[in-house]
Amino acid sequence: MTIVPDDLTGRPVVPSTGRLRPLGLREVRITGGFWGQRQSVNAAATLEHNLSWERRVGWIDNFAAVVEGRVGRDRRGREFSDSDVYKLIEGMAWEVARTGDEFAAASIEELAKVIERAQEPDGYLNTAFGHAGQGERYSDLEWGHELYCYGHLIQAGVALLRTGVDGPLADVAVRAADHVCRTFGPDGNQGVCGHPVVEMALVELYRVTGERRYLDQAALFVSRRGHGVLADVEFGRGYFQDDVPVRDADAFHGHAVRALYLASGAVDVAVETGDDELLAAIERQWAATVARRTYLTGGMGARHMDEAFGDDFVLPPDRAYSETCAAVASVQLAWRLLLATGDARYADLAERTLYNVIATSPADDGRSFFYVNTLHRRRIGGLPAVDRQHPRAESGVRAPWFDVSCCPNNLARTFASLAAYLVTADDDGLQVHQYADASVSTRLAGGRPAGIEVRTGYPSDGAVVLRVTETSPAPWTLSVRVPAWAADGAELVAPDGTRQPVGPGFASVTAPFAVGDELRLELPMRPRWVRADPRIDALRGTVAVERGPLVLCAESTDLPAGRDVDAVQVDVDAPLTTDDDGAVLASGALTAPGDHDWPYAADAGADAAATPARIRLVPYHSWASRGPSTMRVWLPTLE
């Protein structure tokens, strides 16, 4: 078959309709700052780190083992380990598009060779099933993850097609997709995968190839699910969203990553098929989830047991799950909804999630990661061994690798492609959704050139300057998102110097811009007290502090020796100030409750001694960077 990529601008998501048009990695470049630093670390360290671990733990050898007929005996890793190789390849493809990275290009080429040879003639490709000594193909749709692995293979293939990276993997992905359509089509296997992702992958392959069957198959998977087509499991069918049809659910539920990948695929299907009811259903579920099932950080998924959304308002800060991959999935979903609707709320949640979950996971050196992102850590853990895999759910330390290592690879592909999630265009202008030092260059309707350079010290500083670098004589519109958190005090300075207060949503200037014109957004960066809905029982009597897009936290590292964050109380009537290092200071106390044989009594807590103290608050994303610590986001108020 002949594949005609839609374009080579390097866009992960390319809806054929929608309110806003995404820009690709060749149209938006991050040039420095908070996110530029993280992209550099990702390129210089994480990609190689992940690849070397995947070699070390045998996940790459599994493909060779298939070719050599020894996979039934030699296979290592969990049943879904193929998918992590594919996620990493996707990340490397975006990195090649971003920087021409030679290590990434060479790695893709090398991996492609071994993966290509492991594909069966009919397109089947999986190292955990279907070979001597293994289970039959598709004998365990609940847990086998075969379609999930195809999903990530296809996403990698799409990334390769859209970045113009040569090699056989795109064809491998297309053959796998064709195999899926043949096997799971209307008259085939009536199942779905226990872990969604193939839905959005197939839609994107449709978008890049124009082959309608991929879209039809994705739509079929979305509509099949929710009718009990999978077997019941201990966690219940809700775990993999097979308990209620996608369009009938009230809110996202079950396993958080599964729910958010499924919703992303449903949006893709809805947009391409004109299924406005389905799109509205996902918007409604998103709104309910954000209002009742989301952490202050944007983190999703409260439960450790099944990595799942809890009931409404069950959002315990200690033992929060808030999986890194759920944050990645949430940003992917928000992006799709933003493109479809143009509603700034979706970009608001993406910002919150990027700064407070996705930026929290990796260590500064890009070689260890939080799999879960708790909001309250009570016990100081040890430093993790750097030479072994770790349990994923330990939340006190960043670890180099996990037996389930989706998060490091999901981060890699997110950071490499991050520029594609910052700015959109429509016929008449540009919309800046996320602030970063960046250069933007694209064409508006009629081929009119439009380019800007974005300069900001965000998130430390609240000034964002958009300088026009390319323009044309006719007026066009430059828009910039004003976050909901900046409702009180945001101002926009137009190129002519006029200053006006702006509220949440988009602030725009329409003008016949000249090169050098500057639009300046000034966001209020004073720290803010935040309280929680009283129905979130776990947060009663506490407050949090935010500054700009950042959630702050108290960390034991900043307390007197031997004192712990459980001793912290803050005085919400005293002003928040800032110290010389830019950290926020709250007035409050350190308490020492008395110890008792039984912790429940009429006067429990009455004997707690409190000594006045200044409580230093640092960005949550930086916690545990100075060594193991205890930490809390939600701070009890002075009694």
Next chain:
Amino acid sequence: MTIVPDDLTGRPVVPSTGRLRPLGLREVRITGGFWGQRQSVNAAATLEHNLSWERRVGWIDNFAAVVEGRVGRDRRGREFSDSDVYKLIEGMAWEVARTGDEFAAASIEELAKVIERAQEPDGYLNTAFGHAGQGERYSDLEWGHELYCYGHLIQAGVALLRTGVDGPLADVAVRAADHVCRTFGPDGNQGVCGHPVVEMALVELYRVTGERRYLDQAALFVSRRGHGVLADVEFGRGYFQDDVPVRDADAFHGHAVRALYLASGAVDVAVETGDDELLAAIERQWAATVARRTYLTGGMGARHMDEAFGDDFVLPPDRAYSETCAAVASVQLAWRLLLATGDARYADLAERTLYNVIATSPADDGRSFFYVNTLHRRRIGGLPAVDRQHPRAESGVRAPWFDVSCCPNNLARTFASLAAYLVTADDDGLQVHQYADASVSTRLAGGRPAGIEVRTGYPSDGAVVLRVTETSPAPWTLSVRVPAWAADGAELVAPDGTRQPVGPGFASVTAPFAVGDELRLELPMRPRWVRADPRIDALRGTVAVERGPLVLCAESTDLPAGRDVDAVQVDVDAPLTTDDDGAVLASGALTAPGDHDWPYAADAGADAAATPARIRLVPYHSWASRGPSTMRVWLPTLE
């Protein structure tokens, strides 16, 4: 070999030394009241219910499948299902001792036949390993549960020996124990079981047979554990207490039932070997656990993921685990510590656990059960299907059976043997630890007869009358526990009518009692507000209400239609009263917080409308008895 039972009084635990001497089922009989009702339901319904489910789901057929050589193909149930047959047999043995129940006696006889035939000539007995098509014996000590199954087999055997029920099962148990000693002795397999219980079973078999090797093997298992002899697992070695030696731990940790069974076995070993250091270690761990890791109900284990203790003060009421079996294990441990030390605190916790976890689990008809006992249920569940197994962790409804059905069988053996946990003796008298309508008859030192009849309306009523029914001319001492919760207002009325205030611990009268003499304990039954240690973050700003030994709760059933327990607030400055049905009433309000797109804001909750209301509070153990409901124990206080 010749087995000489220590006696046939029907005692589950018979230490050779200790501060207090336990009395058996033939010495203490429950004659009615709160626990008498539950014993009757257990005998009339639960034993048969459990047996019929074990047949239905194939757990009993597994033994026949071994004999018929088809177990590798036909086996059903989890790897530890044998143990549930043994637990049920143990419960039936106690029931035969209690009432001579013919169904129980006949069932034991029938089960014994099939189990006996499944035992290998060398004593090995397990339906999940060691046969054609199965894993090798002891090839998976982490998860295989073979020694765990022996533990319950041996406990059943001990119960049969101590109740004089005839049949081959006691010999089967002894052969299995001998096999364990040969296989896991000092020069044998150096492993331990991933799930403790065999330790306490072996000590009890030592106590009943006098064979030292069983004690030595138990001591060996206790000392081996904690040195990383088991493989690491995703939950970490702490899950099965293999991370730190038993005597070095600070508090109970890891899987709650495992931790509590292990501690019980360690107490048994310590008592029989004079290892005071080990006993002191368990006492210390118990105290730390009760002070920092135990729910108000006495429930233990906060985490769903690994059914484990959480960190100190992590005790979320919603999503509490508080497994029924952990409560059973906690009572077993408390009983051992009480016998060893005579400290009333252990009986205090047992009382709390019995009334608020163990009494909570079964439905009134004894045919459905809570596996977990949450303290806050936010969502109304459906009524469970009566014809299928249920996931164990669903917490909103009592279910007839679970794929892991330890709880129904643990309840069965606990209820059948409950009389043995009420009263002890020492050389000079009787100690009444738990209040129930009961008759007690035993001999003190020198063969002096001592008997009492206990009459009480407890826990509804606070008067407990001990009437002497057997005595001898010399003075002896009648003691009754005064619970810690009754610190304010308990009084003892002596046989001569003198009345005196008594404090927590034991209240005693020493006298040359005459038949008919009455000692009367009067406990203050006014409802009490209770607060939590401020370090339990999840309970900040809430109070609970207790009355006598009962924890109370608010249930949606008692609220106006359409209102939910999440709306409840109570006024702690207003008095608690009692309605005509005996329910407690609190003054307070029903609130309706406003809905917002995002649940965090500077003024979150400020728009909540509150309407004054009387909040009806019912015993926690009765919740969900009137149909599915939402429920909460900890009640937010009026803002």
